[in-house]
Amino acid sequence: MDAYQQLIATIALTMGTAWAAGINLYATIAVLGYLGVTGNIVLPEQLQVLQNPMVIGAAALMYAVEFFADKTPGVDTGWDTIHTFIRIPAGVMLAAGAVGEVNPAVVIVAGILGGTIAATSHSIKAGSRILINTSPEPFSNWTASLLEDVAVVAGLWAALYHPLTFLGLFCLFIVLAIWLLPRIWQGVKALLRSIKTFFNRSTPPPTPPSARQT
DSSP states (O other): OOHHHHHHHHHHHHHHHHHHHHHOHHHHHHHHHHHHHTTSSOOOGGGGGGGSHHHHHHHHHHHHHHHHHTTSTTHHHHHHHHHHHHHHHHHHHHHHHHTOSOOHHHHHHHHHHHHHHHHHHHHHHHHHHHHHTTSSSSHHHHHHHHHHHHHHHHHHHHHHHOHHHHHHHHHHHHHHHHHHHHHHHHHHHHHHHHHHHHHHHHSOOOOOHHHHHO
16 A cells, blocks of 8 residues: 555544544444454554454443434433543544554644544534434434444445545535534524423412512
């Protein structure tokens, strides 16, 4: 592999792992670890710990838990809230590890970009789920969750085996995120206002002191 191809592959792996971690961290770790231990890919030295059977087993177990939690309306939002503090730091570490043995400054830059990307994909996932959960039926939630699982596996596959294609799609994702995130945020704020209004209407006004005296 020449230097240009190696650079493209490294960038795709760096961006791909961070993006996927923001959506489903455990699937990301399990897929990378399995592909590495079976010899389908050669992971950078800093990521070869993912090939440890204990790491793969733990990731697979947590993915099984997330598979069901992520498809239960309401529970998925709580799960996403907790994983705000897990997916984003993991995106930093995976992206930093994906660049391999290079200048420390490059590792720091990769970590910063990885954290930003993981935060972006996580915010889109978590915010859209809040809005989807306003639907009374569970099928939209199940569909969204399954599509996310498929997207993570397909995205990692593209990043590993078709890096140029992945980077093209990744650029489209960035453009979509710039357009979508403000709209998701507006939707979430409108939903919170509706909930606040509902509870304010449900709470009876306090009785005036003069009325209590009579």
